[in-house]
Amino acid sequence: MVCKLFFILLLLCFVQVDGQSVPPFKLLRYDEDYRLFSKDSSGDWYKRMKFSPLSKDGRTYIGYGGEVRFQYFYVNNANWGDDPDDRDGYVLSRYLAHADFHAGEHFRTFVQLQSSIAGSLVSAGPVDENPLEVHQGFMDFRIAPARRSQLVLRLGRQELSYGSQRLVSVRERPNNRQSFDAVRSLLVAGDYKADLFYSYYVTAKDGIFDDGLNRDIRLWGLYVVKQQVAVIRNVDVYYLGLWKRSAFFDDGQGKERRHSFGVRIWDDKRNWRYDAEVVYQTGRFAGKTISAWTASLNTSYLLSNVKLRPELGLKAELISGDRHYDDGRLQTFNPLFPKGAYFGLAALIGPANLIDVHPSLSVSLLKKVKVGIDYDVFWRYSVNDGIYGVNMAPLYTGRNVADKYIGGQLATDVSYTPNGFIFLSAELTWFKAGSYLKGVSSGEDILLTGTTVQFRF
Numbered sequence: 001m002v003c004k005l006f007f008i009l010l011l012l013c014f015v016q017v018d019g020q021s022v023p024p025f026k027l028l029r030y031d032e033d034y035r036l037f038s039k040d041s042s043g044d045w046y047k048r049m050k051f052s053p054l055s056k057d058g059r060t061y062i063g064y065g066g067e068v069r070f071q072y073f074y075v076n077n078a079n080w081g082d083d084p085d086d087r088d089g090y091v092l093s094r095y096l097a098h099a100d101f102h103a104g105e106h107f108r109t110f111v112q113l114q115s116s117i118a119g120s121l122v123s124a125g126p127v128d129e130n131p132l133e134v135h136q137g138f139m140d141f142r143i144a145p146a147r148r149s150q151l152v153l154r155l156g157r158q159e160l161s162y163g164s165q166r167l168v169s170v171r172e173r174p175n176n177r178q179s180f181d182a183v184r185s186l187l188v189a190g191d192y193k194a195d196l197f198y199s200y201y202v203t204a205k206d207g208i209f210d211d212g213l214n215r216d217i218r219l220w221g222l223y224v225v226k227q228q229v230a231v232i233r234n235v236d237v238y239y240l241g242l243w244k245r246s247a248f249f250d251d252g253q254g255k256e257r258r259h260s261f262g263v264r265i266w267d268d269k270r271n272w273r274y275d276a277e278v279v280y281q282t283g284r285f286a287g288k289t290i291s292a293w294t295a296s297l298n299t300s301y302l303l304s305n306v307k308l309r310p311e312l313g314l315k316a317e318l319i320s321g322d323r324h325y326d327d328g329r330l331q332t333f334n335p336l337f338p339k340g341a342y343f344g345l346a347a348l349i350g351p352a353n354l355i356d357v358h359p360s361l362s363v364s365l366l367k368k369v370k371v372g373i374d375y376d377v378f379w380r381y382s383v384n385d386g387i388y389g390v391n392m393a394p395l396y397t398g399r400n401v402a403d404k405y406i407g408g409q410l411a412t413d414v415s416y417t418p419n420g421f422i423f424l425s426a427e428l429t430w431f432k433a434g435s436y437l438k439g440v441s442s443g444e445d446i447l448l449t450g451t452t453v454q455f456r457f
Helices: 002-013 035-039 045-050 435-440
Strands: 060-076 090-103 107-119 130-143 149-158 180-189 192-201 217-229 233-249 252-267 272-285 288-302 311-319 354-366 369-379 394-396 405-416 422-433 446-456
Touching: 035 045, 045 060, 233 272, 252 288, 394 435, 405 435
Parallel strands: none
Antiparallel strands: 060 090, 060 446, 090 107, 107 130, 130 149, 149 180, 180 192, 192 217, 217 233, 233 252, 252 272, 272 288, 288 311, 311 354, 354 369, 369 405, 405 422, 422 446
8 A cells, every 4th residue: 555655656756747738537437527728838748638630730639637546445344243353354446547538529439448447455445446447438529519509429438427416426536437248329508417328237257357248237328417407506307218138126126117207406506505316216126116216305505705614514314115015015225336435435225115314514725625524313214125236236125124223324524635647535434234224134333444555647
C-alpha cells in the first residue's frame, strides 16, 4: 500500500496544470469536452494530451485520460460474524485508461480499458475484480448537431447512468465499474433530453479480455428529462425493461421479465436540494406475477452563510418486499443495476424489502476538507421476505422469522481534495445488528474501516 501511495504522489509531481483552467472530471468520462484547449498556445504537455489535433483546422483530434485508485479495507465480524475475519484487511486497486477520437462533428469513437484487482480479498467476486478488459468501446454518429439540439446514435460497449443512479449506475464506489453492450439514441432538444436504448449487461469474468456478449441479462428502456420546470425545477420520466435467464429471490428461482415505470423530481442547484422518486414494477418471475414498488425522498439544506457550511440531510425509503411465500405473486422490488455502495461504502445491504430512515450532517472544516456523519436505520418491509445484497443476491431468508428490525448503521467519513486531480478519504462504519439479524445469523456487530486514494487525469 505504501508503494502505491508513493506512485500516486510521484504522478502528482508531474502535474503542473493550473486546476482553475481545467474542466472538472465527470462521472462518465466520455462526457468530458476539452475543445477549449484547441486555441491554447502554452505548450503545456497535459493540455496537449487532453486535446491533440490531427488536422490543420483542429476538427479531427484525439485525447487521453485515466485513473488510478487504491483502497484499503479492514472488516471485523464480516457478514455479521458468519464469515471468517481477515486480520490483515485487503487492498483493492483500479486502473482506467481511455482514448477519445473525434473526426469532425459527426463521428467519434471512445475506448477505455479497465483493470480491477482485489489483492488478498477472500472470495473476490465480479464487483471486486476483473483483471483486464475493454470496459468501453463505442462509436458515435452525430446527426444534425446544433447549439441546443442534437441527435446521437451510439453503438458499442458503454457505461450507462440515469437520474439518481438508484436503478442504473456506473457503480463508481465499488472496485469494478459496470458497463453494457448497447445501442442508444440520444436526443437533446432545448430543455428536453431523451435516451432510448437496448443493451446486454457485461458480466465480469476471471480472465483477460474475455468479457464477451452476455445474452443472459438484458436491459432496455426510455429515459426522458425535462429541465427548467416551474416550481419543481426538473422532472425525469422513464421506463426500464429487464430480462434475466436466471434470477434468485427468497421466494424462488427462475426467469425474470420485469418492467419498471418511474417518475423523479429533483433540484441540486440551490441551498435546499431534493430528490424524490417513485417506481412501480410489474412483469413475470418463474411463473409468478410481479407487483413491486418503491418511494424515496432525499433532501438536504446547505447553510451557505454559516461557518463550516453545514449541510443537514434526511433520506427515507419504502421498498416493497414479498407478502406471502408460494402464492403465485412476487412483490420484491428489484433495483436492477444500482450504485454499489447504496447505503455507504460498506455496502452491506441492498435496496429491496426495506424501510430506511437516514439522517446526515456534513461540514467543511477547511476549503478542501469535508467531514460527514450519518446514521441509517433499517427494517424489513415484509416479514415474509429476506434481505438482499446490493447485487440482489439473497443474504438471509425471511422464512419463519417474525422480527423486522435489521439494525442501525453509523458512518463517518473525512475527505480531502487538494486539487482537481486527487481525492483522499477515510471512512469508519459501525453496524449494530438488530433482532432480525440476531435470529438468522451470528448477529455480531460489524466494524469496517476504509481508505481511498484516487488520482484522475
